[in-house]
Amino acid sequence: DKDLLSLQHVSYIYSPGTAYEKVALDDVNLSLGKGEIVGLAGHTGSGKSTMIQLLNGLLKPTSGTVTFEGKDIHAKGYSGNYLRSKVGMVFQYPEHQMICDTVWEDVAFGPSKQGLTGEACETRVEEALRFVDLPEKYYQASPLQLSGGQKRRVAIAGVLAMHPEYIILDEPAAGLDAAGKREIFDRIRRMSREQGIGVLLVSHSMEDLAEYADRIIVLDDGKKILDDRPAQVFAKRETLADCGLDVPETVKLADKLRANGYQIPQNVIREKEL
Numbered sequence: 094d095k096d097l098l099s100l101q102h103v104s105y106i107y108s109p110g111t112a113y114e115k116v117a118l119d120d121v122n123l124s125l126g127k128g129e130i131v132g133l134a135g136h137t138g139s140g141k142s143t144m145i146q147l148l149n150g151l152l153k154p155t156s157g158t159v160t161f162e163g164k165d166i167h168a169k170g171y172s173g174n175y176l177r178s179k180v181g182m183v184f185q186y187p188e189h190q191m192i193c194d195t196v197w198e199d200v201a202f203g204p205s206k207q208g209l210t211g212e213a214c215e216t217r218v219e220e221a222l223r224f225v226d227l228p229e230k231y232y233q234a235s236p237l238q239l240s241g242g243q244k245r246r247v248a249i250a251g252v253l254a255m256h257p258e259y260i261i262l263d264e265p266a267a268g269l270d271a272a273g274k275r276e277i278f279d280r281i282r283r284m285s286r287e288q289g290i291g292v293l294l295v296s297h298s299m300e301d302l303a304e305y306a307d308r309i310i311v312l313d314d315g316k317k318i319l320d321d322r323p324a325q326v327f328a329k330r331e332t333l334a335d336c337g338l339d340v341p342e343t344v345k346l347a348d349k350l351r352a353n354g355y356q357i358p359q360n361v362i363r364e365k366e367l
C-alpha cells in the first residue's frame with residue numbers, strides 16, 4: 094500500500110538519559126489512508142503534537158519507522174522537502190507559518206519552493222485561494238492583518254497550493270466562533286472528499302470529531318488506546334473517561350433515548366454516528 098503514511102512501532106523520548114527524560118510516544122502503530130478524515134484525540138500531554146511532528150518529519154523517532162509511500166522518511170537521501178510538500182501541516186497558530194508580506198506571496202511560497210514559476214505557480218495560488226473562499230480584496234493584504242478565521246484559510250490555502258496527499262490540522266477551529274468553525278470544517282471535508290486528500294485532525298472537541306471524523310484515534314500517556322470508527326470509539330465510555338475525554342452530548346442523548354425505549358431514526362444514526 095504505497096500511498097500510506099504510517100508509523101511502525103514508533104517511540105519518541107524527549108531528553109533521553111537526563112533527569113527530564115520523557116517518553117512522549119510509546120510503541121505506536123498507525124496507518125493513514127488517502128481521502129479519509131482521521132481525528133486525533135487525547136488530553137493535554139498525551140502525545141498529539143509529538144505524533145504530528147513525527148508524521149511530517151519534524152521529529153525523528155527514538156525507535157521505530159515512519160514511512161510515506163512505503164519508504165522510510167529518515168533513510169539516507171530521502172528528501173525532507175518532498176515529504177513536507179506531500180504531507181502539509183497547518184499549525185494551531187497559523188500566523189507562525191506566515192512569513193511573507195502579502196497573502197498571495199505567502200500562498201505562493203510552497204509551490205515556488207517546489208520549483209513552479211510564472212503561470213503554473215499563479216494558477217496554483219489562485220485555485221487554492223478560491224477553494225478556501227478568501228475574498229479577492231485580501232490577496233494583496235498582509236496576512237497578519239486578517240481575522241483568525243481568514244488567517245486559517247490562508248494557511249490551508251498555502252498547504253493546498255502544494256497539492257499535498259495529506260494535511261495535518263492542529264486544532265483548526267481554535268479561536269473561531271460556531272459559524273467560523275462550521276465553515277472551516279465543511280471546507281476541510283469538501284477538500285478531503287473532492288480531492289482525495291487524507292486529513293489528520295487534531296482536536297480536543299469530541300463533538301467536532303463525532304461530526305467530522307471517519308475514524309478516531311485516542312492517545313493517552315503516549316500510547317494509542319483506541320483506533321476505530323466514531324460509533325465504536327464512543328461506545329467505550331469507561332476507556333474514554335480514563336483518558337480524560339468526554340462523550341459528545343449527541344451520543345449521551347441518543348443513549349438516554351434508547352434507555353427510555355425510544356427508537357432513533359436510522360438516518361439520524363447514520364448522519365451523526367450515534
Ligand code: ADP
Binds near residue numbers: 107136137144
Ligand atoms: P499534546 O500535544 O497531546 O499536549 P505533547 O506531544 O505536546 O502532547 O507532549 C507529550 C509529552 O511530552 C508531555 O508529557 C509533554 O510534557 C512532553 N514534552 C513535549 N514537548 C517536550 C519537550 N520539548 N521537552 C520535554 N518534554 C516535552
